[in-house]
Amino acid sequence: MYQNKYFLAPMVRIGTLPARLLALRYGADLVYTEEIIDFKMLRTTRVKNELLNTVDFVMSDGTVVFRTCQEETTHVVFQVGTADADRALQVAKMVEKDIAAFDVNMGCPKDYSVKGGMGAALLTEPEKVKKILTTLVKGLSIPVTCKIRILPTIAETVQLCKLIESTGVTALAVHGREKHERSRQPVHTEYIQAVAAAVAIPVIANGGSLDIKTFSDMEQFRLQAGCASIMVARAAQWNLSVFRREGPLSHLDVVKAYIKTAIECDNSFGNTKYCVLRLMHEQYTSEAAAEFTAAKDIREMCEVVGLVSFYKNTLLTRQAKQQALEKCGSQVGTGMARSPYGLCLEFLILFSRKDYPDTITPKSVLFEWTRDQKLQPPSYEMVSRTREEDCSFKSIVIVDNTKYASTEWEKSKRHAEQAAAAVCLAALGINDGRQRHKEM
Secondary structure (H helix, E strand, C coil): CCCCCEEECCCCCCCCHHHHHHHHHHCCCEEECCCEEHHHHCCCEEEEECCCCEEEEECCCCCEEEEEEHHHCCCEEEEEECCCHHHHHHHHHHHHHHCCEEEEEECCCCHHHHCCCCHHHHHHCHHHHHHHHHHHHHHCCCCEEEEEECCCCHHHHHHHHHHHHHCCCCEEEEECCCCCCCCCCCCCHHHHHHHHHHCCCCEEEECCHHHCCCHHHHHHHHHHHCCCEEEECHHHHHCHHHHCCCCCCCHHHHHHHHHHHHHHCCCCHHHHHHHHHHHCHHHCCCHHHHHHHHCCEHHHHHHHHCCHHHHHHHHHHHHHHHHHHHHCCCCCCCHHHHCCCCCCEEECECCCHHHCCCCCCHHHHHHHHHHHCCCCCCEEEEEEEEECCEEEEEEEEEECCEEEEECCCECCHHHHHHHHHHHHHHHHCCCCCCCCCCCC
């Protein structure tokens, strides 16, 4: 499992389901989730999403914290952010049947992680490291691993890694930089080499992305580091097809495949846009990159790469499947499907007033359509959520006994209602009045 393998490294916001699936399809052997904090995961409920054929771990407000599917079950590694052995084991038991291995983040240098005693803070807490990993190894039936950064000296780094090996973990990933060093700085391969020579378990080299653009570059870094396997972060963030043995694809081809996969996974628009812009890293001055940056919803992103018809067909197919599942009482999905308002069809749309003429909005178009069809006027219900000092809103519109909502939260109630109306119109195949409508 960890010999001569090539992995997608854990990356915050990047390592969601679409990127993991695409990396696997391009040739990655294992794919890591983004770091998910134990406290957050423990507030979720496991839901089998029959509409998407996924397993979702969902918070009470409908937020999907972790989404996975059968295609990746034997290849996905769940990475947890934790500072407590018991909490770590609780999270691991929640996901044990849905993943291939469980990994503890012991290298993240970000403040939110370190200040919570997680990530790189554990590098100087050997007894806590030992307790967390020993508890997981004893309590799980799947492999347990961890990912660290190096300490100031080779001797200190090797000492920590030998302690980690003594806990019974299956493998160890080593990022060849200290916690204060950033990706633009050189990676210390001599540290990784020393660890690989000092322990008997497989060592996974990490940190070589500055020099990696192809699969052969990955192989060269692995050999240079003297390790069993390698994981890449930024090299994959910039082009997920880096795992292809026959060579990477063009950035735009990868972006098109990513958007298509994101639609199939019902990935949020915000996360999809974030990942697409990272994939356009080397093409940031291109016309396509500018159009992706300006996109206000997933449909506008589809227009850039010729996926509008695919997007429409996916929504119609999903709507038909939802209606069939509702009739037999199945669990249709996550998010609003678990809200007090019952089952609801959700698409990825954000409302922007500047996209519409002064006298036209999705709500006005939908009202006119229902009147022409001699249906009851649309009715709207509002859901709000508060995170720290930020309040956001989601609206559910009911038309002809079917509920529609955007998967995105809006900053105002008015925009939330407009987004819900736009979702309904998109599902019905009706132009919502936007001034920018070009079919590709």
